[in-house]
Amino acid sequence: MSGAAILQATADGILMGGVYAVTAIGLTLIFGVMEIVNFAHGALMMLGMYVTYWLFTLFGINPYLTIPVSIAVMFIIGWLMQRYLLNKIINAPQHNQLLLTLGVMLFLENLALFVWSPDFRSINVPGLDTSIQLGVVSINKPKLLAFAFALILTAVLFIILQKTVLGKSIRATSQERDGASLVGIKVKNINAIAFGIGTACAGVAGSLIVPFFFTSPGAGAVFLLRSFVVAILGGLGNFWGALVAGLIVGLAESLSGLFLSGSWNDLVIYGIFVLVLLLRPTGLFGGGRLSGSH
Amino acid sequence: MLTINDLYVGYGDTLVVQGVSLDVAESELVSLVGANGVGKTTLLKTISGLVRAKSGEILFMGENITRLAPDEIVARGLIQVAEGRKLFPAMTVLENLELGAYTKEAHKQKKRNFELVFEMLPDLKTKARNMAGTLSGGQQQMLAIGRGLMSAPKLLILDEPSIGLSPLLTQTMFEIIGKIKEQGVTLMLVEQNVHHALGMADRGYVIEQGRIVLSGPAMKLLHDEHLKKAYLGM
Numbered sequence: 091m092s093g094a095a096i097l098q099a100t101a102d103g104i105l106m107g108g109v110y111a112v113t114a115i116g117l118t119l120i121f122g123v124m125e126i127v128n129f130a131h132g133a134l135m136m137l138g139m140y141v142t143y144w145l146f147t148l149f150g151i152n153p154y155l156t157i158p159v160s161i162a163v164m165f166i167i168g169w170l171m172q173r174y175l176l177n178k179i180i181n182a183p184q185h186n187q188l189l190l191t192l193g194v195m196l197f198l199e200n201l202a203l204f205v206w207s208p209d210f211r212s213i214n215v216p217g218l219d220t221s222i223q224l225g226v227v228s229i230n231k232p233k234l235l236a237f238a239f240a241l242i243l244t245a246v247l248f249i250i251l252q253k254t255v256l257g258k259s260i261r262a263t264s265q266e267r268d269g270a271s272l273v274g275i276k277v278k279n280i281n282a283i284a285f286g287i288g289t290a291c292a293g294v295a296g297s298l299i300v301p302f303f304f305t306s307p308g309a310g311a312v313f314l315l316r317s318f319v320v321a322i323l324g325g326l327g328n329f330w331g332a333l334v335a336g337l338i339v340g341l342a343e344s345l346s347g348l349f350l351s352g353s354w355n356d357l358v359i360y361g362i363f364v365l366v367l368l369l370r371p372t373g374l375f376g377g378g379r380l381s382g383s384h
Numbered sequence: 385m386l387t388i389n390d391l392y393v394g395y396g397d398t399l400v401v402q403g404v405s406l407d408v409a410e411s412e413l414v415s416l417v418g419a420n421g422v423g424k425t426t427l428l429k430t431i432s433g434l435v436r437a438k439s440g441e442i443l444f445m446g447e448n449i450t451r452l453a454p455d456e457i458v459a460r461g462l463i464q465v466a467e468g469r470k471l472f473p474a475m476t477v478l479e480n481l482e483l484g485a486y487t488k489e490a491h492k493q494k495k496r497n498f499e500l501v502f503e504m505l506p507d508l509k510t511k512a513r514n515m516a517g518t519l520s521g522g523q524q525q526m527l528a529i530g531r532g533l534m535s536a537p538k539l540l541i542l543d544e545p546s547i548g549l550s551p552l553l554t555q556t557m558f559e560i561i562g563k564i565k566e567q568g569v570t571l572m573l574v575e576q577n578v579h580h581a582l583g584m585a586d587r588g589y590v591i592e593q594g595r596i597v598l599s600g601p602a603m604k605l606l607h608d609e610h611l612k613k614a615y616l617g618m
């Protein structure tokens with residue numbers, strides 16, 4: 091095993107970790123605010139991918155410049171989904187919400203199959219297909235950008251939640267619903283906005299993945315399980331936890347791929363997952379309701 | 385200021401509030417007293433729009449608010465300090481108070497109300513940076529009242545503010561309520577502590593099994609034979 095190969099695997103792992111973190115942030119936000127386990131997260135990510143794919147393919151817009159569109163479209167979809175679907179059963183037992191998000195996932199995936207066919211589509215952006223050479227290590231540009239966006243997104247969400255009136259009312263609603271109503275917060279609207287923000291995060295994740303992954307109706311599902319692992323490892327509701335957990339999963343994946351064989355990847359990751367949950371059921375860094383202390 | 389006409393409220397098929405009528409006039413302190421589980425909190429939740437009435441109406445400053453959403457009711461200055469305090473436990477004392485001033489009207493008076501709250505409840509100032517969830521029961525109740533005052537109440541409704549407090553703190557609590565009254569805030573006080581609650585009120589209502597069974601000037605109620613026997617152990 092050469093030192094260069096280990097360095098390369100480490101770099102790949104860190105970058106992929108950033109990508110996993112970005113896919114998990116929306117999930118962890120939505121859970122932190124509403125305690126909804128959103129199975130549709132992957133499918134929503136997939137919609138974000140198509141937004142970017144089509145804007146690039148039809149109009150030649152740089153994928154990274156499509157992110158604002160992706161945010162806007164996905165925010166609206168998330169807002170509508172919460173307001174007109176999830177909100178109807180907000181007081182129902184948790185498994186009902188779970189089934190509903192599962193239903194939305196199946197619906198969206200099949201809709202995508204119907205509208206866009208099962209084709210695997212990829213884009214080729216001039217200038218993005220080359221790697222950056224850092225000594226013996228080569229850095230994949232789109233993954234580096236995804237990594238950078240993961241950091242930015244985490245910081246931006248953190249600031250929104252901590253410092254803005256909107257963020258404070260989201261946290262207040264997540265901690266004490268009736269208390270929020272009693273100070274005059276429009277709780278229904280806040281939940282829809284929070285879900286919209288979480289969905290917009292899924293959209294950003296989708297847009298960031300398009301330059302290095304196939305866009306297809308099932309693409310979101312590929313990332314969904316990883317997102318769950320990352321979100322839960324980091325402590326549901328904890329953004330910074332998700333970031334660190336993303337890195338752990340990314341590194342575990344690439345290093346186990348190097349030292350063991352490729353088929354060990356998943357075994358190692360889910361092994362870590364089960365172990366952590368056995369030892370620390372709230373994830374590595376604690377989680378739960380958005381508390382603001384992390 | 386607040387008028388309730390023949391209000392019925394229930395959960396599922398069971399009626400909890402059964403034909404309550406009452407009113408609170410401007411600048412009054414009205415106490416509503418009653419034992420455990422007779423429907424006091426349910427009545428208050430209905431006033432604040434958290435629970436829907438089955439029939440009857442609630443008027444606030446002449447406007448029918450029976451079907452309004454909680455935030456619309458708060459925006460009109462009808463503020464409730466709820467049972468169980470309903471604080472935001474993982475937010476600081478300061479953030480809790482700030483959120484009290486969430487509505488447009490309250491936001492305008494934020495600075496003045498902060499001064500008022502810190503003057504009236506100085507403990508909150510020293511604890512400003514602490515998480516609400518880490519405060520003692522008494523401090524939490526003070527914070528709940530402080531948050532209510534930040535909302536610029538025209539009518540402030542308190543649901544059992546003395547519950548779980550030591551006799552000494554209970555005394556302090558009622559003194560604070562007295563001070564709030566001096567500020568010209570109209571108050572409705574819901575209590576099981578009949579002696580204290582009627583002792584400081586202008587008028588009172590006694591509720592049993594969802595019905596008002598007695599009402600009148602507080603001093604007169606305190607001398608009522610039934611009330612003395614049932615609530616004051618005399």
Ligand SMILES: Nc1ncnc2c1ncn2[C@@H]1O[C@H](COP(=O)(O)OP(=O)(O)OP(=O)(O)O)[C@@H](O)[C@H]1O
Binds near residue numbers: 419420425426
């Ligand atoms: N959400 C609910 N669903 C069903 N029943 C409820 C609900 N909340 C209260 N009740 C019932 O309604 C009745 C009145 O309760 P409520 O809380 O209004 O009484 P209370 O007078 O405030 O009592 P306490 O002095 O203990 O606070 C009780 O029998 C209670 O069990």
Ligand SMILES: [Mg+2]
Binds near residue numbers: 467
């Ligand atoms: Mg009660």
